[in-house]
Amino acid sequence: MTIRHTRLLLTLLAISFLLISCKEDELPPCTDIHWEYEGEDGPDAWGELCVDYTTCAGQAQSPVNLAGAIYDPASLDIAQSYSASTTHILNNGHTIQFTYDAGSSILVNGESYELLQFHSHTHSEHSVSGISSPMELHFVHKNLTTGNLAVIGVLVEEGAENEVLKLFTEHLPAAKDSTYEAALTYEAQDLFPEDRSYFTYSGSLTTPPCSEIVTWFVMEQSIQASAAQIEAFEALQHENARPLQELDGRVIRYHSW
């Protein structure tokens, strides 16, 4: 073998080695990828679990600590048009979710967002001036034209028994992927605080794929639920709050509704 041949062989070996290592660096597809709130597949690892979760390491992520908000008298008013819904509760293995009947929406900046579902986090994901709450409800609305989301966050403090949650506490589905269905109707707005002042900022889903398509509206005033009611949720979904994310230059605005 000549020196030239040896060089060629070494070059070929180097190239194949590089190709193999590149292949190993590629992330797998996200089908059947499991994520968790702690351990190896916990929040710090979400962005590296698979190819569609890389946004979890992005710079417009949620939740955040709501502090230093700018009072903005001109910011968005939310016109709300909710109807009653029958009861559909799902335990999806990460949260207890209440799917809402079609036909309820909010109007944000002239655009309609349909209420799809609300779900719960224990403890809260957002904090206000560094203080978190024992629970937070997320009312997820979707703009059916753009696919963007508007999520209203309601913080829940421990206190009086909640009249709406009372309807469901004994029926929360215990097993993953199990559901509870009932003809019983209720109104989502009965889970909102009286004072509708809110913080708003641009952020993301707080679970993988962490898509940065969410305009957040987190109510300043919290609602109350009893310790037993909060415990009923926590017993099933455990600690399902993503840690606080950096603001990375984003601005939080405050508005009295």
Ligand SMILES: [Zn+2]
């Ligand atoms: Zn949520």
